[in-house]
Amino acid sequence: MSEKVQTEIEEPENQDQSQEPTQVDIQTPQTSPDGGTESQIADEGQDPVSQLQSVQQQAQDNYDRLLRVSAEFDNYKKRTAREMQDVIKYANEKIFKELLTVVDNLERAIEAAGVDRSDDDPLVKGIHLTLNEVLKILERHKVHPVKALGEPFDPTYHQAMMQEEVEDQAPNTVVREMQKGYVIHDRLLRPAMVVVSKMKQDKAESQDE
Numbered sequence: 196m197s198e199k200v201q202t203e204i205e206e207p208e209n210q211d212q213s214q215e216p217t218q219v220d221i222q223t224p225q226t227s228p229d230g231g232t233e234s235q236i237a238d239e240g241q242d243p244v245s246q247l248q249s250v251q252q253q254a255q256d257n258y259d260r261l262l263r264v265s266a267e268f269d270n271y272k273k274r275t276a277r278e279m280q281d282v283i284k285y286a287n288e289k290i291f292k293e294l295l296t297v298v299d300n301l302e303r304a305i306e307a308a309g310v311d312r313s314d315d316d317p318l319v320k321g322i323h324l325t326l327n328e329v330l331k332i333l334e335r336h337k338v339h340p341v342k343a344l345g346e347p348f349d350p351t352y353h354q355a356m357m358q359e360e361v362e363d364q365a366p367n368t369v370v371r372e373m374q375k376g377y378v379i380h381d382r383l384l385r386p387a388m389v390v391v392s393k394m395k396q397d398k399a400e401s402q403d404e
Contacts, residue, residue, distance in 0.1 A: 219269065268341050283381070285379060286329055291333060291338050292322040295385060296327060298329055298330065300327055301325060305319065306323065333377075337380045338379050340376065343389050344369055344371070346368070346369050347365075347368055348369055348391045353376070353389050354376075354386040354397055358390070358393040359391070365392070367391055367393075369391060370391070373389065373390065
């Protein structure tokens with residue numbers, strides 16, 4: 196709805212005074228008593244129930260988004276804390292791995308000295324004391340030897356160097372340890388180099404027949 200406002204436009208004085216003033220119609224928007232236009236009134240006339248449902252849906256979406264972000268951040272904190280614990284737990288892994296070479300050499304020295312020296316020999320005793328101190332240091336930092344001799348072959352902790360025919364052992368049993376393996380906490384530091392038993396050839400042929 197609109198009102199027509201009639202206004203008179205005065206013509207210049209030099210024109211013929213007999214001509215009547217020209218009328219111009221100007222459309223003005225109809226205003227409501229509170230000052231709003233018709234378009235605003237139409238927009239504000241939306242169903243209140245629909246408006247409420249729209250606002251509730253938007254609030255629910257924002258709440259779900261907040262829950263997802265909170266869960267992701269909580270998982271991130273747990274993962275970061277776990278990674279930091281692993282860094283601290285295995286920080287000295289490389290040093291201990293190199294220290295195992297010292298342990299190997301001390302054990303070889305004791306084995307070689309036992310050929311022509313007794314265990315009461317001061318030199319042998321000194322090597323034993325040194326080896327024991329190094330092993331205590333490793334043990335305090337959760338470095339332990341891998342069980343190998345007499346155990347079933349486990350590729351997770353054992354590295355087979357060769358096979359050997361043995362009568363009194365089941366096949367795939369560790370019968371000899373060439374180099375000890377070690378773990379730090381629950382992680383393999385170095386696999387054990389072992390010799391694995393196998394069935395004798397004549398017995399294998401008889402079973403095939």
